[in-house]
Amino acid sequence: MKPLARSNNIVVEEVFDELVIYDLERDRVHSLNPTAAFVWQHCDGKHTVDQIAILLQQEFPVSQAVELLWATLDRLEKAHLLQEKLSQSGENQKVYTRRELLKMVGQGAGMIALLPVVKSINAPGPTQAASLTGEGCTGCGGPARHKRYEICCCETGNGRRRKIKCRRVSTCHFLGGRCV
Amino acid sequence: MRLKNNAKSMTSHHTLQPEEELLLCCARTQISAATVERVRALLLAGLDWGQVIALARHHRIQPLLYWHLRRIGLELVPQSTLTELQESYFSNAWLNHFLNKELNKIVCLFGAHNILAAPYKGPNLTALVYGNLSLRQSGDLDILVREQDVLKAKELLISQGYRPQFQLSEIEEAAYLQTQYEYNFISPDSRVAVEIHWGFAPRYFAHRFDMQQLWGRIKTTRLAGSKVLNFQPEDLLLILCIHGAKHCWSRLIWICDVAELLRVYPDLDWQQILKKAGPLSGELLLGLLLAHDLLDAPLPKEIEARRQTEPRVDALAVRVRQYLFQEADAPFERFKFHLELRSRLFDRVRYCFYLVTNISPIDLEILPLPPSLAFFYYPLRSIRLLSRYGLNPLKRML
Numbered sequence: 001m002k003p004l005a006r007s008n009n010i011v012v013e014e015v016f017d018e019l020v021i022y023d024l025e026r027d028r029v030h031s032l033n034p035t036a037a038f039v040w041q042h043c044d045g046k047h048t049v050d051q052i053a054i055l056l057q058q059e060f061p062v063s064q065a066v067e068l069l070w071a072t073l074d075r076l077e078k079a080h081l082l083q084e085k086l087s088q089s090g091e092n093q094k095v096y097t098r099r100e101l102l103k104m105v106g107q108g109a110g111m112i113a114l115l116p117v118v119k120s121i122n123a124p125g126p127t128q129a130a131s132l133t134g135e136g137c138t139g140c141g142g143p144a145r146h147k148r149y150e151i152c153c154c155e156t157g158n159g160r161r162r163k164i165k166c167r168r169v170s171t172c173h174f175l176g177g178r179c180v
Numbered sequence: 181m182r183l184k185n186n187a188k189s190m191t192s193h194h195t196l197q198p199e200e201e202l203l204l205c206c207a208r209t210q211i212s213a214a215t216v217e218r219v220r221a222l223l224l225a226g227l228d229w230g231q232v233i234a235l236a237r238h239h240r241i242q243p244l245l246y247w248h249l250r251r252i253g254l255e256l257v258p259q260s261t262l263t264e265l266q267e268s269y270f271s272n273a274w275l276n277h278f279l280n281k282e283l284n285k286i287v288c289l290f291g292a293h294n295i296l297a298a299p300y301k302g303p304n305l306t307a308l309v310y311g312n313l314s315l316r317q318s319g320d321l322d323i324l325v326r327e328q329d330v331l332k333a334k335e336l337l338i339s340q341g342y343r344p345q346f347q348l349s350e351i352e353e354a355a356y357l358q359t360q361y362e363y364n365f366i367s368p369d370s371r372v373a374v375e376i377h378w379g380f381a382p383r384y385f386a387h388r389f390d391m392q393q394l395w396g397r398i399k400t401t402r403l404a405g406s407k408v409l410n411f412q413p414e415d416l417l418l419i420l421c422i423h424g425a426k427h428c429w430s431r432l433i434w435i436c437d438v439a440e441l442l443r444v445y446p447d448l449d450w451q452q453i454l455k456k457a458g459p460l461s462g463e464l465l466l467g468l469l470l471a472h473d474l475l476d477a478p479l480p481k482e483i484e485a486r487r488q489t490e491p492r493v494d495a496l497a498v499r500v501r502q503y504l505f506q507e508a509d510a511p512f513e514r515f516k517f518h519l520e521l522r523s524r525l526f527d528r529v530r531y532c533f534y535l536v537t538n539i540s541p542i543d544l545e546i547l548p549l550p551p552s553l554a555f556f557y558y559p560l561r562s563i564r565l566l567s568r569y570g571l572n573p574l575k576r577m578l
Contacts, residue, residue: 011277013314015269016250022274024281029270121267123274 003052003073004045004083021081022123030079033117035060039072040081049073049086060114072116079118198222199231200505206248207241207436208475209310210443216252223249223256233264235505239432240317242268247315273314279303280313282372283321287408289336290325297333298324298398298409300419308410309440317433320373322362326395327378330363334376341368346541351551359383359538380422384534385518389418413445414453421467422460428517429500435470439477442468450482461486462493462521469497474504496520511568536562 009025019037021030032040038059042052049069057065076082196204205211205219236242246265249257280303290297299321306316325333331353334344345364348356356363361379366372380389394415401410411419420441424434442448457464465486471477479487487494496517503513515535522528539557543564549556 013273015314020270020273022270022277024274024278027274029274031270121270123278124271 001049001086002045002047003043003049003086005040005043005076006081006083010081023080026080027123028079029121029123030081031117031119033113033115035068035114036072036075036116036118039069039116040076043073043076043082045083062114068114068116075116075118079120081118197231197505198225199227199235202227202232203235203239203241203245203432204474206245207239207432207439208443209244209247209312209315209440211248211252212476219248219252220256223253229258229261233261236265237268241432241436243272243315243317244436269314272317276303276306276313276316276318279318279321279372280307282367283323286321286323286337286340286374289340290323290329290333293332293336295325295329295333295336296395296398296409298411300324300411300416301423304408304410305416305420305437308416309437309444311444316437320375322375322377324377327357327391330357330376330378334363334365337365337374337376342366342374343368346545348541348544352541352544355539356541360540380419381426382534382538384531384538385422385426389422413441414448414456417441417445417448417453417467418457418460418464421464424467424470425463425518425521428514429466429470430504432474432504435467435474438467439471439475442471442477446478448480450480454482454486459527462490462523465490465493466496466500466521469494470500473497474501492520492523536565 009023011022011024013020013022015031017034019032019040021032021040023030035056038056039052042055047055050066053065053069056062056069062068073082073086077086202219202222205215205222211219232245233242236245242265246262246269249262249265254262283299283303287297287299301322302318302320303313306313306318310316323333338344342365345366346356357378359382361377361382363376365374365376367374379391394411397412397415398409399412400407402408410416417438420434420437424438427434429435453464454461465483468477468479468483469487472479499517518531519528522531537558539561543557543561546564547556547560
């Protein structure tokens, strides 16, 4: 079995000790710790699972490399970062939880850091995108005072908020610094 | 007032709040050893992190702040703050990649229909000047097209599901194209705002670029994996300075753009820049002084010499430094700022004249009039502007 990492519609960036994958198709951002990043980078369709397990053991001082690898592949798969679903066979069928893995590899601080972590966050939606780019507005929830306007709460500077009038909108928010 | 009036250099830092000083130290891609030490000292002294985040969000430098804090002060920043900044960094990076993909799609679409399109600011500027799409916050896509291509570009965007910000009749649209400089569109899912530009500032800003010459200087380059039309750095510098001046330099990110451009292009042809700037030299000089005074950008000797002869611009730079960290949004102050940026009386009169006669879609929306009564828009606009710019300061004075 040769796992293959997804390559379409994603952008990969190394940010300090993490590998960050921007999924432009599913609007998600995943940050992979060094263990998960190592496995994902070796899912090239050329290495078999057994070969990756050997490489993992060479790179990181772990005794349960196969279990750790399957746990990592499971997390990568759940994050839609692999091309195909993988199926385990034989005695390795069980996918271990973080707690079980911890028991296996030991409880030391160094060992905890070796556990695979795939942290995912949602990419910004329309309103979030606007607020992330600095100037955000949210509807105040109250009724509009004027039929031509919606009243929105907006950041004006230094984190302060005030009410502004937005024209031509039913659900007002700022995008690119404008009411839309 | 947090800065001394006569402050001209970073020595004025001691009058800043520590949170503001941290932002100034981090609003750059490369930090000197001395600045690293200063950041560490600020972190050790303790900061109001809520204020730091709010300021960084307003000034749009959250990614740079995260980048440097993660590197310099990992153990000195509260975990919750670091997590918040990290998530914001990732979300912004995702948005920039998403915008970049959309930008490529639009530029290809325009190209297929023989529309020359030069993206600037947004992801394009980030890749060109910051060298990393994750380090600058972008909110929209700015694309320059030739004036004769605006309506064709509009139709193409509409064919992709984009909707224009303003619904204009044919007559209104013709007037709009003559008096304005950008046409804004929103993507079907409201995620992407596209600004189609045929100029860089409203007509009342008075000085306009020679667009024909500018188009002649644009070159094709490869950026972030795609072929795009790009401005010469000398032109881009001027465009960034006009943009900053238009917004009265109220956000640090715009000053940061200028400083980073100067860092990436240390060998700019200053004689050519000053010649090109012509009547826009006030805008140019102001941008350069701010980048130098606040973010340590190198100031060439030609500009140093010009600084001595333009105390008016120097005084404006001091004013910007004063209100940069104060609450923004004072329309009358903006009006005054734009007036003071113009050295000649003729330019000031022209600014006022165009400001009053430049009918905007907002004027058309407030009171829809039939074409036969269109002349009423001029007094109506004057009243609207007076209420926006003039009445409140007058009330305060009384």
